Amino acid sequence: MSGFVRSEADGVSHGARVLIVLPELEDNNKRSTEARLEEATGLACAIGLDVVSKLAFHLRAPKASTLFGPGQVEQIVTAARDEEVDLVIVDGPLTPIQQRNLETSLDVKVIDRTGLILEIFGARAATAEGRLQVELAHLDYQAGRLVRTWTHLERQRGGFGFLGGPGETQIEADRRMIRDRMAKLRRDLAQVTRTRGLHRARRKKAPWPVVALVGYTNAGKSTLFNRMTGADVMAKDLLFATLDPTMRQITLPGIDKAILSDTVGFVSDLPTQLVAAFRATLEEVTAADLILHVRDIAQEDSESEREDVERVLAEIGIAPVEDGGEFAIPVIEAWNKSDLLSEEAHESLAAEAARRDDVALISAWTGEGIEDLRELVSQRLSEAHRLRHIDIPVTEGQAMAWLYAHGEVVSDVMNDETGKMEFDVRMSDENWGRFIERFGFLYQDMSSSEDESEDLHPSL
Incomplete structure (x- = not known):
């Protein structure tokens, strides 16, 4: 696969001098100019390019031939010549014609945001x-x-x-x-997708819930992943520091074992080609029991980043439970990098997080709030587990062992009159169905009318 970083024929290499040009369109003004230029700089630095100058132009009506107006193109030409740049990065989409015409005018290589992100992913792909x-x-x-x-x-x-x-x-x-x-x-x-499907099917047979980390690139997902699992996944202050998904076992309060999955970071205007190509990887999120959305809460554009992440999730059919969708999965937010907040901002956000049941204010770097996050994740996972009352003959040790292995036994009391153990067990609908499929023949006479609560004595 050829690309500007690795191709000597292109005349551009690692450490090349770069001019970044930001086209500000009227329908794309959610982020500040400074933040967008900073992100574009971070993307370029992620593959070792040397950003020597940055320009931003407001575009009322993009030109079909060059995107920018004639006067703006002249300013770009002047800046590129004065700074002796090897590459111009346009932080937005370019048509093939626009790209060719700009290269003709500038006499240097030009790539757009999509091409840049593709190069980063090419450099990061490890598997x-x-x-x-x-x-x-x-x-x-x-x-x-x-x-x-x-x-x-x-x-x-x-x-x-x-x-x-x-x-x-x-x-x-x-x-x-x-x-x-x-x-x-x-x-x-397609074979990879089938293999992943088999792996997901095997995990679904296990009693362990899966928590998927998602978030904007550089939000601190890998640092949090390392903090919660004790792993050593690459975690640097670098956009797209990790690309391939990683899974590790974690323990949570009241939950013996869970699986934490770290995924690729998202970014605004993620190329559609990447969303399509990485669908097999992204679909790991659809198999999760809970999505943990890691946000850089110290970032000025944190809210816009949240919207970008939710937009990519929507592209693969994921929506919060309250919104419905093909995959309605519970979502909680980890407001990360609290250590970078001012004292006033920290107090305000801590108070807001305390009022909500879907947010934890944390610092994956210092460890602040991590135990609160564990409690919140455990609580949300347990909410999906209904309380079941089950009477089991004392001779059925295998059934009792299965309950302890696949559910949270709240109480177990021996009833001397019936000769049965009476269990109150918190268990997911999925595991309850598996229990009934395997041991239901023992309980055909179990009544579902002894209690008004829908959580107790569920009908077989």
């Missing part, structure tokens, strides 16, 4: 699956840009004999090769 997903996304992106990328593609290869015609152009041949390669990658990823 075979990650590399497959990145290559598919990159080929999908490049397929429409061959006319810009290569100068030799107008050459034609002759057909056979005198009547064969001019044959296919080189660009047609390259597009065909890309389509063939993409078809193979999709087949390989």
